[in-house]
Amino acid sequence: MNDAPAPVVARTPLIAGNWKMNFDHLQAIAFVQKLAWSLKDAQHNYADVEVAVFPPFTDLRSVQTLLAADKLPVALGAQDVSPEAAGAFTGDVSAAMLGKLDVRYVLVGHSERRAGHNESDDTVGLKARAAVAGGMVPVICVGETAEDLETHGAAAIPVAQLTAALAHLPADAEIVVAYEPVWAIGSGEPATPEQAEEVGKALREVLRTERGDAIADATRVLYGGSVASQNVASYLKQPNLDGALVGGASLKVDEFSRIVQFKKHVTV
Numbered sequence: 001m002n003d004a005p006a007p008v009v010a011r012t013p014l015i016a017g018n019w020k021m022n023f024d025h026l027q028a029i030a031f032v033q034k035l036a037w038s039l040k041d042a043q044h045n046y047a048d049v050e051v052a053v054f055p056p057f058t059d060l061r062s063v064q065t066l067l068a069a070d071k072l073p074v075a076l077g078a079q080d081v082s083p084e085a086a087g088a089f090t091g092d093v094s095a096a097m098l099g100k101l102d103v104r105y106v107l108v109g110h111s112e113r114r115a116g117h118n119e120s121d122d123t124v125g126l127k128a129r130a131a132v133a134g135g136m137v138p139v140i141c142v143g144e145t146a147e148d149l150e151t152h153g154a155a156a157i158p159v160a161q162l163t164a165a166l167a168h169l170p171a172d173a174e175i176v177v178a179y180e181p182v183w184a185i186g187s188g189e190p191a192t193p194e195q196a197e198e199v200g201k202a203l204r205e206v207l208r209t210e211r212g213d214a215i216a217d218a219t220r221v222l223y224g225g226s227v228a229s230q231n232v233a234s235y236l237k238q239p240n241l242d243g244a245l246v247g248g249a250s251l252k253v254d255e256f257s258r259i260v261q262f263k264k265h266v267t268v
């Protein structure tokens, strides 16, 4: 028996802004410039908290150019990827194309795509696999609807969705998991930190069972759903939550900048 306390694993928090279908490429450039100035003024330490933005496809090239020209340590994310490598798939964008634009993260399984584009757990897993094969990190989004919550409780559906996605991935693939209860997205009614932590803990248990301790302890689990500067710190204080996936509040520079600087408003 080993009674030694579990090692404390430092996971760099990730604050990710999912812009959804907002901002053309000019607005995107203006936004990222203002964000960089705001974080510079605030002497933000990017080593402490990683920042990522997920613009629409049409903005990626412009944002990439700006990030490279100004050497800004903001990671670039895409909102979707094709499960296919190349070929006759009109309207789709491949992982290889995203990789060429220095995209580091790819959202897969967002509830707006599961619901609005009929994406199954298998599709989500195949998209995650394509992202990994392209050298990127899939941000696997999971979450229950209000109905699911009533019928199955909070954790069952997210746990099943994550388990299904992992089945498609190589054992050593780096991933990020985002718990986004569907009822909390855009509703102004976020999950309580305790609710989110309970599901975050269950998701980490899935990682522990499926992937072992090292990956379970290193993988970041984010919370998303009506995150704002007033509530972000309460999630980041939870032992199993390592960041936030922010929608509406990521479109306002000052607000997103405050969210990134959540450490300043953690009251001990």
Ligand SMILES: O=C(CO)COP(=O)(O)O
Pocket (backbone or CB within 6 Å): 018, 110, 180, 184, 185, 186, 187, 188, 224, 225, 226, 227, 245, 246, 247, 248, 249
């Ligand atoms: O869907 C979300 C992020 O992916 C969350 O959106 P809101 O922050 O607007 O609730």
